Amino acid sequence: MDAKPPHFLRQWRTFRNLSLRDLAKQAATTPSTISDLETFKLQLSPKWLSRIAPILQCQEGWLIDYDPNEFDGDLLEAWRQIPAENRSQALRVLKSFIPETAARTTQHRLFGALKGKIDIPDDFDDLPDGIIDEIEGR
Known part of the structure; x- marks a missing residue:
């Protein structure tokens, strides 16, 4: 190679x-x-x-x-x-096409990294609605 x-x-x-x-x-x-x-x-x-x-x-x-x-x-x-000021929005739209399994894996990694730094429930599904958007700054 x-x-x-x-x-x-x-x-x-x-x-x-x-x-x-x-x-x-x-x-x-x-x-x-x-x-x-x-x-x-x-x-x-x-x-x-x-x-x-x-x-x-x-x-x-x-x-x-x-x-x-x-x-x-x-x-x-x-x-x-795409104007620079709109690229973060464009990236979010593109990411919305990622299959749910891959998106959830990414979210699990994010929460794994944050575990211990903020209070996150052990069961991913017990997270309050909107917490992902809040953490990702949406």
């Missing part, structure tokens, strides 16, 4: 159908600099991330963490278009 590369700059550039020259021009640098970044000869520093991510229409962290070819691009594009 191949190790995860330090970043996915080349994948994002090709995903956005940009040549080395196109990205370099938009980033006010040279194609050789972009090539050196893509081949890990130069470090993809925070300065480079903040300059390149907007051109590639992604978040800075996506360049480091995600290969755009390994998941649904439509989902990324939709998420990118």
Whole structure:
């Protein structure tokens, strides 16, 4: 199994159908600099991330963490278009599609972590109505 590369700059550039020259021009640098970044000869520093991510229409962290070819691009594009102030609401809506068993497992983990820090009944089903929403800040 191949190790995860330090970043996915080349994948994002090709995903956005940009040549080395196109990205370099938009980033006010040279194609050789972009090539050196893509081949890990130069470090993809925070300065480079903040300059390149907007051109590639992604978040800075996506360049480091995600290969755009390994998941649904439509989902990324939709998420990118959601205003930052509405993303927590969008995330709650997406989580509502998670099957109940997975949601309850997540809630059990949350309460397991809180047990002893606040008074939580031993039986999960004995929790007062609305406590989950209150704890999650809804």
